[in-house]
Amino acid sequence: MADNVFIALQNNPDAQPIIQAIVEDNPAAVVNDSPGMVKIDCPKRLVIRRETVEEKIGGEFNLQDIHLTLISLAGNIEEDDDEFVLQWNI
Amino acid sequence: MAAKPRRLNLTQKYQLMTRGLDWETTYQSMDDVFPYDKYEGIKIKDWDKWQDPFRLTMDAYWKYQAEKERKLYAILDGFAQNNSQLNISDARYMNAVKIWMQGVTPLEYAAFRGFAMLGRGFRGAGARVACQFQSIDEMRHYQTQMHAFSHYNKYFNGFRQFARIRDRAWYLSIPKSYFEDAVTAGPFELITAISFSFEYVLTNLLFMPFVSGAAYNGDMATTTFGFSAQSDESRHMTLGLEVIKFMLEQDEGNLPIVQQWLDKWFWRGYRLLGLVGTMMDYMLPKKVMSWRQAWEIYWEESGMALFNDLARYGLRPPKYHEVATKEKYRITHEFWCTIYQFSHATALYTWIPTEEELDWFSAEYGELFDTVYRPRYEYWAELDRKGERFFQKRLPVVCNVCQIPIFHTMPDDPLMNCCLVSEYKGTKHQMCSQGCKDIFDHEPEKYCQAYIPPQQIYQGNCGGATLEAYKEWLHIKDEETGEYYGSEDHIMWEGWKAQSGKPADAPA
Ligand SMILES: [Fe+2]
Ligand SMILES: [Fe+2]
Numbered sequence: 001m002a003d004n005v006f007i008a009l010q011n012n013p014d015a016q017p018i019i020q021a022i023v024e025d026n027p028a029a030v031v032n033d034s035p036g037m038v039k040i041d042c043p044k045r046l047v048i049r050r051e052t053v054e055e056k057i058g059g060e061f062n063l064q065d066i067h068l069t070l071i072s073l074a075g076n077i078e079e080d081d082d083e084f085v086l087q088w089n090i
Numbered sequence: 091m092a093a094k095p096r097r098l099n100l101t102q103k104y105q106l107m108t109r110g111l112d113w114e115t116t117y118q119s120m121d122d123v124f125p126y127d128k129y130e131g132i133k134i135k136d137w138d139k140w141q142d143p144f145r146l147t148m149d150a151y152w153k154y155q156a157e158k159e160r161k162l163y164a165i166l167d168g169f170a171q172n173n174s175q176l177n178i179s180d181a182r183y184m185n186a187v188k189i190w191m192q193g194v195t196p197l198e199y200a201a202f203r204g205f206a207m208l209g210r211g212f213r214g215a216g217a218r219v220a221c222q223f224q225s226i227d228e229m230r231h232y233q234t235q236m237h238a239f240s241h242y243n244k245y246f247n248g249f250r251q252f253a254r255i256r257d258r259a260w261y262l263s264i265p266k267s268y269f270e271d272a273v274t275a276g277p278f279e280l281i282t283a284i285s286f287s288f289e290y291v292l293t294n295l296l297f298m299p300f301v302s303g304a305a306y307n308g309d310m311a312t313t314t315f316g317f318s319a320q321s322d323e324s325r326h327m328t329l330g331l332e333v334i335k336f337m338l339e340q341d342e343g344n345l346p347i348v349q350q351w352l353d354k355w356f357w358r359g360y361r362l363l364g365l366v367g368t369m370m371d372y373m374l375p376k377k378v379m380s381w382r383q384a385w386e387i388y389w390e391e392s393g394m395a396l397f398n399d400l401a402r403y404g405l406r407p408p409k410y411h412e413v414a415t416k417e418k419y420r421i422t423h424e425f426w427c428t429i430y431q432f433s434h435a436t437a438l439y440t441w442i443p444t445e446e447e448l449d450w451f452s453a454e455y456g457e458l459f460d461t462v463y464r465p466r467y468e469y470w471a472e473l474d475r476k477g478e479r480f481f482q483k484r485l486p487v488v489c490n491v492c493q494i495p496i497f498h499t500m501p502d503d504p505l506m507n508c509c510l511v512s513e514y515k516g517t518k519h520q521m522c523s524q525g526c527k528d529i530f531d532h533e534p535e536k537y538c539q540a541y542i543p544p545q546q547i548y549q550g551n552c553g554g555a556t557l558e559a560y561k562e563w564l565h566i567k568d569e570e571t572g573e574y575y576g577s578e579d580h581i582m583w584e585g586w587k588a589q590s591g592k593p594a595d596a597p598a
Contacts, residue, residue, distance in 0.1 A: 034302045035302045035306040036301070036305035036317065039298070067144075067324075068161075070320075071321065071323075072294050072323065073327070088398065089399055
């Protein structure tokens with residue numbers, strides 16, 4: 001087992017820049033599409049960086065806005081104003 | 091350049107709006123103000139070590155929840171105005187939604203009450219605030235679900251008189267007893283049971299594959315409230331993981347207490363989720379994934395990663411998780427076989443899967459399905475063709491702990507029924523599994539008082555000691571029970587399809 005963390009987001013327009021940013025910042029991330037939902041797995045650690053999401057949007061982004069599209073997650077969370085991190089401490 | 095007004099960062103804001111608004115009481119001792127958070131034996135040295143990793147504060151909470159509600163109700167209104175009930179894959183699907191409304195939605199309400207208690211009960215401000223948010227979330231889930239179902243109630247059977255059947259229907263004691271068990275425990279056990287064992291470890295199996303399945307089956311109402319609720323659930327799950335780590339970091343004496351709760355609540359949660367697996371496998375006409383596959387992804391993969399992480403605290407995976415994994419090939423089939431035989435005593439319809447569905451089961455579940463369950467379905471289909479649709483004449487014996495009919499089989503023998511007995515104060519109590527028996531034996535004084543509906547019914551306490559008298563007391567009409575094919579839902583659905591020119595589905 002790869003000890004994946006994961007994040008699942010609603011598959012709606014608001015989530016697209018977040019998904020793109022995750023893929024860009026986490027080369028090991030694997031995106032799984034299912035109806036209405038996107039689940040992204042990543043071994044041990046996954047990061048969402050505010051700056052990358054802002055580049056995709058072309059405007060400001062508050063990391064707490066992910067609450068609007070978040071479906072589920074697995075991993076210990078570390079969040080500050082710039083980064084949202086999921087990780088297993090194994 | 092004009093200086094931007096100074097803004098607090100997330101960590102500062104969280105600190106000010108939780109700890110900053112709290113105080114040590116002086117007129118009364120803290121122990122008198124918070125009388126319940128010590129008796130379970132959990133030792134907390136420093137409540138300030140409690141962290142919400144999302145650092146959510148009340149102002150941000152209201153802002154995000156208002157936004158979620160706006161989105162949700164826009165979709166629900168559009169759904170109703172466009173008669174979108176016509177777009178679901180098949181009216182059999184509605185029975186999954188009925189189970190949700192009858193069994194799951196009342197749990198949202200129970201969770202609202204439980205977390206309101208916790209939002210008052212813990213002496214740490216961080217924990218209280220997180221539980222208060224969750225309490226309001228759960229009330230929102232209950233309300234949005236009822237709102238969504240009210241549209242289906244205009245057309246389909248099984249949605250009316252929700253409160254009465256919640257109280258009286260024998261089979262709904264399965265979910266109900268789960269929560270009643272949790273809220274009658276102490277505050278730390280309650281939060282471990284619900285936030286960690288149920289929400290962190292197990293609800294992904296309900297909210298991810300099942301709700302995604304609802305989307306695939308054209309039910310945008312359920313999908314939308316499901317995912318909207320789940321966006322709160324991520325916060326609840328995080329609370330669950332934090333509370334476990336917090337207890338284990340505070341005092342090493344907490345470990346055995348927490349481990350025992352995890353063993354108990356994993357098993358109770360797993361037993362309850364057998365019902366969800368059955369909804370996924372049997373009630374979604376268009377399939378997203380099987381229960382077996384969902385179990386592999388969300389337990390064998392994600393659950394194990396979680397327990398590998400928690401191993402540093404000395405915690406081991408919950409007892410009997412290997413048994414749950416062995417049962418992944420059979421639990422939904424055993425469940426459906428049972429509901430099939432008893433649906434004349436429920437506000438649900440059941441049916442034999444179509445040929446195509448039976449083939450899907452063979453592919454997903456392999457030899458065991460073909461040798462054990464498929465022949466049963468073929469036998470019952472044959473009886474049905476002869477006009478002898480099979481129903482049990484009596485209500486089943488149910489497990490004294492999980493309250494599920496005793497239909498589960500031995501871990502290593504899917505053909506041998508498992509029924510274990512504990513004797514307590516001269517009375518025999520039956521359990522479905524070693525997992526449930528351990529729970530009973532650990533707290534016999536609690537479980538010997540469990541309200542077991544079939545026993546109450548046959549004692550004559552529910553309108554009379556016969557199934558007919560009981561159904562009358564429940565106000566269930568024969569038309570809303572039993573076999574799907576030929577039912578009012580089925581006839582209405584065929585009428586709609588005929589109008590729209592699409593062929594209705596034929597029975598197996
Ligand atoms: Fe909820
Ligand atoms: Fe049981």
